[in-house]
Amino acid sequence: MTKLGLYVHIPFCRQKCLYCDFSSYPGTEHLFSAYTTALCQQIADQGGKLCKPEVDTIYLGGGTPSILPVHLLEQILKSLFASFAVTAGAEISMEANPGTISREQLCLLKQAGINRLSFGVQSFDDELTARLGRIHKASDSIAAVEHAYDAGFTNISIDLMYGLPGQTADGFLNELKLAAALHTSHVSVYGLKLEEDTPLAALYEQGKITLPDDETEEAMYDVMTEFLPSQGLQRYEISNFARNGMECRHNLKYWHYQPYLGLGAAAHSFINRQRTSNAAGIQEFIDVIAAGLSPVVMSETVGRGDAMAEFIFLALRTTRGMELAAFAKQFSVDFFHHFGRNFEKLHRQQLVQADDKQIWLTERGMKFGNVVFSSFLPD
Ligand code: SF4
Structure with missing residues (x-):
């Protein structure tokens, strides 16, 4: 777990x-x-x-x-x-x-x-x-x-x-x-x-x-x-x-898109695809807590399309890249089935590589990561 x-x-x-x-x-x-x-x-x-x-x-x-x-x-x-x-x-x-x-x-x-x-x-x-x-x-x-x-x-x-x-x-x-x-x-x-x-x-x-x-x-x-x-x-x-x-x-x-809890002013949390952030002002944070209230000022559930894009581009930041099995487990869909065309285009530009277990950024892809990341965002 x-x-x-x-x-x-x-x-x-x-x-x-x-x-x-x-x-x-x-x-x-x-x-x-x-x-x-x-x-x-x-x-x-x-x-x-x-x-x-x-x-x-x-x-x-x-x-x-x-x-x-x-x-x-x-x-x-x-x-x-x-x-x-x-x-x-x-x-x-x-x-x-x-x-x-x-x-x-x-x-x-x-x-x-x-x-x-x-x-x-x-x-x-x-x-x-x-x-x-x-x-x-x-x-x-x-x-x-x-x-x-x-x-x-x-x-x-x-x-x-x-x-x-x-x-x-x-x-x-x-x-x-x-x-x-x-x-x-x-x-x-x-x-x-x-x-x-x-x-x-x-x-x-x-x-x-x-x-x-x-x-x-x-x-x-x-x-x-x-x-x-x-x-x-x-x-x-x-x-x-x-x-x-x-x-x-x-x-x-x-x-690796794993859960974290943010504590304190302006801290962000991400648990079960729920993203929240706390009040940013120091005094505001102190007052809210003293009043027995929640300091959370923003809460959103990350939709499936955004979650897929985040999962991919966060993993691609690492040299190990994104494990295809982890993506399939998280979203119950095959990566190439869903993103095959996006991947092919990036591959032609020599920005990404793949084997049967994972995809990762090439040296060139690391340098131009933003091009790769934006290509997985939902329309
Ligand atoms: S102001 Fe503080 S938080 Fe910002 S860069 Fe300087 S030391 Fe870091």
């Missing part, structure tokens, strides 16, 4: 990065304690409602979970352990900003049950991180990873970005080399997307920053896909690279 994954949202940040459109708020330290109380209440409510289900992954994301004082993070973890049947060996991840974490905090978090860290490094170039409005420097990122090793963590990921204003392909390769020198078990690399209504998008529109051209960005992509595997970090998803057996089990649940 598929076990549940838990996503716990911590919506606080010390400073808003210029490119960020996540649900995260600076200057809200006065709400740390009340938010934790509300979050623990929701954890208890949901654990009770679902009859304390088995959970094998927990992911504390944000925002910046590491900005919360350790005693509040401990309180959240205790609530999770009390309200859900967390299996032995469960993956318990926490995102951390290198500018907000000390060796002492990391030791305490390890004792409290966190066993995987994901550091939002984004860049090892101090000029680039400053341009993004991030609060840390490369030296903080390197120190944070070293502190994590000292604290006994062995499952450590770092996030990097490419396509940044002023970044070059050579500079990006140097950053990847610095990342590889830290010998972490996992590296995620995302291309910068200018999100609407962010300060970085406004700077771009005003002509105050320039972004690498398409050719340079493609060179960065190629550098990433060649260099990281040469360092023992195999690509297992479009943006994710891991050493053998160190793939992020929580994120694999998303790509």
Whole structure:
């Protein structure tokens, strides 16, 4: 039986990065304690409602979970352990900003049950991180990873970005080399997307920053896909690279269309094809929970056509691809019977491959994933 994954949202940040459109708020330290109380209440409510289900992954994301004082993070973890049947060996991840974490905090978090860290490094170039409005420097990122090793963590990921204003392909390769020198078990690399209504998008529109051209960005992509595997970090998803057996089990649940429960402000859940999301505002979340009401503000049942498309394109994000038997089991229909024409067209464009067990994206398909994904959407 598929076990549940838990996503716990911590919506606080010390400073808003210029490119960020996540649900995260600076200057809200006065709400740390009340938010934790509300979050623990929701954890208890949901654990009770679902009859304390088995959970094998927990992911504390944000925002910046590491900005919360350790005693509040401990309180959240205790609530999770009390309200859900967390299996032995469960993956318990926490995102951390290198500018907000000390060796002492990391030791305490390890004792409290966190066993995987994901550091939002984004860049090892101090000029680039400053341009993004991030609060840390490369030296903080390197120190944070070293502190994590000292604290006994062995499952450590770092996030990097490419396509940044002023970044070059050579500079990006140097950053990847610095990342590889830290010998972490996992590296995620995302291309910068200018999100609407962010300060970085406004700077771009005003002509105050320039972004690498398409050719340079493609060179960065190629550098990433060649260099990281040469360092023992195999690509297992479009943006994710891991050493053998160190793939992020929580994120694999998303790509394998498995159930997850989102806890906290702005968190999303997906259970039995029902998608819900919680109120995004911190105070709103606190008030709703205090009033004994549900924080869910959106709820929809994913229709069969959308569910098929999501199942396919989420699985195709992984290098392993989509298992044909899993698709047939989920939707009681043969993939080629339903999508044979779509597949043939993509195959002619050398974007997908298949054998008798699965379909997967080619190297070219990984680069142009959006073309593939849109082709499976219902009309
Ligand atoms: S630290 Fe992360 S969540 Fe917070 S503002 Fe920066 S990018 Fe957004």
